[in-house]
Amino acid sequence: MRMAIQSIGISGGFGQGVDSLQRALVAGEVEPQTGEVERNGTVDSFPCYRAAIDGLDEFFPKRALRRIDHYSKMTLYGASLALKEAGLLEADRSRMGVIIATGYGALKTTFDFLDSYLDFGYSCSSPTHFSNSVHNAAAAHVSMQFKATAPSLTVTQFEMSVASALLTARHWLAEGRVDQVLFGATDEYCDVLRYCRKRFFCDGEQGPMAPFNFERQSAVVGEGAAFFILTRDEQQASYGYIDAVTLGNHVASPLELPADDFVIAGADGHRDCGQWYAETIGSLPASAYSPLYGSFPAAAGFDLAVAALTLKEGCYFTVPDNAGSTTTPEEAPAKISCLKFGPGGDYGLIRLSR
Amino acid sequence: MEIKEKLKQVLIEDLNLEDVTPDEIGNDEPLFGEGLGLDSLDAVELVVVVQKHFGVEIKDMDEGRPALQSINTLAAFIEEKSNG
Structure with a gap:
């Protein structure tokens, strides 16, 4: 069974909404913001792609959001935009499932809770921080706020979160457990993440991103939420279809990419994953769009949004790559493979068509 | 800073009451229900807030119920416990 993509809601370093993503794709670049972390009297400045959630007030009163952290707000915002585009904000959502794919979960709140525990002890640990720190909090907020009473899962x-979660979405739809899935990919930035990434990658975090330079670490941290309404109803396919989702390991069982697909590589400047892309993509037409939204596990959902938009618009978006090795397809692609590798050769392959 | 002013400040910050300013919280205004509009989850959070910012423990419901009525009752409770 293939899944129809009915709508998209997205917020990332390029802005908010599908129009912002499309403008970024047409421009071919997004200037990263400057993040700053003060530690031990010194200021650490670094490039990053942060997502704004200013527009959330359009959908919810502030009071309803006061116990909800940035991660869940980002998630709610992406979900709101997807529902709005599909015209489902006022619909009965009792048969709409919710699935969130995330690599890190509520990172900042998790560390805030741990800090409060370490600083003030058990009795002074915030119960609100705790409830928001569990991974399923964002999915629960989405289900509750939108009264989407079908199954809800995180x-x-x-890196495999998006592909793995899509398999579940397809099962739910195929089994008839739900009529639609509100599917989201969300990850957030936090200062602890910056600390870790700086320790691991040092100057490799300074950009500029060069996803097709597989020899150099060039990742720039990002965050955001990409949402999709997925349905069995093929008449609702505003953005084409997800035909197949495959998870595997290239070392154990070498991946051979479909010869007639345009490849959107999830390459995001992580040198550890570079060799897998180099081995599998070869001379196939391919591009990577991570320089528009940065590096984070759920960015595979952003690649999926780019693929869906490419199919809808029937055109090809060029993103200048610093290594100059992007191969341009001869005509607008009709089939797209979104490929994401993890460092150990694990891969997720999502195939889409018009 | 006076206890009542500090209480209002930490209430707004720790309970994320972005739509209220300290001046808008009356000292005798009920914290729950019709007044400031806090709920049972806030009550649990308030116990933590009072202990964290004022070093005063609200041990049980018998102590908490009268103390958590308003800014005035909570400030009086904190003062009494701090001086005791």
């Missing part, structure tokens, strides 16, 4: 498998 899937966490780092």
